[in-house]
Amino acid sequence: MTETPVTAPVFPPGRYGRRRSGKPTSRLLIGVLAVIMLAMTGWIGVRLYQAYGDTDYSSAVTRFSLADREVSVEFIVRIPAGASASCIVRARNAAGVEVGRDMIVVDAGVDPARTVATHRLVTSDRPVTGEVEGCVPAGSGATLR
Incomplete structure (x- = not known):
C-alpha cells in the first residue's frame, strides 16, 4: 500500500486576506505565568486553611x-x-x-x-x-x- 503525499493547501491570492506567521510563545512568558499561578494557588490555600483549618479550640x-x-x-x-x-x-x-x-x-x-x-x-x-x-x-x- 502506498501513502498519498500530503501537501499544504494553496489559497487563491487576495481571497482570504493576509496569513499571519505563527510566533512561538516565549518560554519566559510561560514560566512567569506558571510562577504566578503557583503563587496564587498557594495564597488561596493558606487563606482557606486560616479560615477553615485546624484551630486551637x-x-x-x-x-x-x-x-x-x-x-x-x-x-x-x-x-x-x-x-x-x-x-x-x-x-x-x-x-x-x-x-x-x-x-x-x-x-x-x-x-x-x-x-x-x-x-x-x-x-x-x-x-x-x-x-x-x-x-x-x-x-x-x-x-x-
Whole structure:
C-alpha cells in the first residue's frame, strides 16, 4: 500500500486576506505565568486553611444521655493552657429541628488538650441527639461558622 503525499493547501491570492506567521510563545512568558499561578494557588490555600483549618479550640462529643425534655452532653474540648472557650451545645429532635441551644464557657482543665465538660440542656421537644456545634475563644466576640 502506498501513502498519498500530503501537501499544504494553496489559497487563491487576495481571497482570504493576509496569513499571519505563527510566533512561538516565549518560554519566559510561560514560566512567569506558571510562577504566578503557583503563587496564587498557594495564597488561596493558606487563606482557606486560616479560615477553615485546624484551630486551637475544638470539641468532640464523647456521650450524651436523653430524657423526655432534656439531654446531657459530655464532650472533650481542646483549649490553650490558661484560656477559656465558649461552646455551643444543642439538641435536635427526630425531624432534625433544633429543640434546645445553650452557649457555655469551659475553662481549661489540668490537661488543656483534653478538658472534659458536661452540660444538661433543657429542650422544647423530645431530643434524639445532643451535640456541640463548636467552640471559640471566650469573650473574643468570635462566632462559629
